[in-house]
Amino acid sequence: MSEQEPAPTDGLNEVEATDREHVFGTWSFQSEVRPTEVTHAEGVRFTDADGEEFVDFSSQLMCSNLGHSAEKVEDAIAEQVADAAYVSPGYTTEARAKLGEKLAAVTPGDLSKTFFSTSGTEAVEAAIKIARFYTGKQKILSRYRSYHGATYGSISVTGDPRRLASEPGIPGTIKAPDPYAYGSTLDPMESVEYIDEMLELEGDTVAAILVEPIVGSNGILVPPEEYLPRLKEIAHDHGALLVVDEVMSGFGRTGEWFGADVFGVEPDIMTMAKGLTGAYQPLGATIVTDEIAAHFDDKMLCHGHTYSGHPAAVAAGLAAVETYEEQNLIERASEVGEYLGDRIDDLADRHPSVGEARGVGLFRGIELTSDPDERVPFGERADKVSKGTTVVDEVAAAAYDRGTYVANMINTLIVAPPLTITEDEIDEAIDALDAALDVSDDAMDR
Known part of the structure; x- marks a missing residue:
């Protein structure tokens, strides 16, 4: 047993205190971790151990796309576990085969063959290895504002400051600028031409360009319409693949099936997780084109997991994709997303501390500022790996006190509710944010 003094547990119930003592909090200074016990979730709401109910305005960690009452997914998991809880990846199940077929149908272009894993990070790992195996090159180019x-x-291919503690990472990773008009010295289309120059200077050594079509936890950054098509052109001009990370932007979040669909781009490799099962099971996926898939017919795919294609997870994935289709949730997310965007624009008009509101569909970001003319942020990148709270944290806490949970990263509130949310529920959450933004308005004078 450790001889350390236990962390203070004042204000925590027994479950929360036990969790704090025996379970690591993620991305945290452990002295600051104060877990909240969730006892129930239904629809777009969840309830804590004190009986307080909250609108889930960020789909937990931007993953509960179906909300918390997707009965078809729940039933599929139970039925699969009853039939066969686990089989080795060398076997298959009906759900795994059908989900692979379904993903080939809903993803853009000729993406056709999938490797299943258990998370988004594993999906990206597979994409890195496949790109290197296929091209015979080593370098992966990604961007600074990325996760x-x-x-x-x-x-290693992540750009945000959380990577720094793990460096040096894997060799062969290089970072490029972002399409971030609000906080960069480069115009978004200047940044993409800079990437062209980078690949020219790197010589014929880059296997892939890896990007989030719409950047998620680093600010909900939406590039210009022509950015992603130009990026694919640049990649192919230099013999590199375009890999799109759809872990957060996929499965209706943007009002389209995938973020790449917003820009009409067909990637060479796509990674998925989160909305793939609506977070009902941990499942990641890496899908590749026919041409890349054929490469491995006579060359070994040196990659695998014990839980690749786990029966319960792929059953959840299949049921989730069918739910998106049957309930017309992709189109609905586009329609309701327009309403959400209008309501957020109203907030921006009323609150001087809102520097920029951006996003598409049900994937929105509210960037805060202490000086809109100079675009001075309340939160800096370094805050992501520092102790203490920021004004942006205080705004999120004020919304939480008013019954609305909204995630925040660095200087941006991330509004990404379940695709099932109604306009009335949006209004309820927006009212909470309206009151909470008074905190940042007042802080502009500090």
């Missing part, structure tokens, strides 16, 4: 996962390969 691709926590395992060594995916954290």
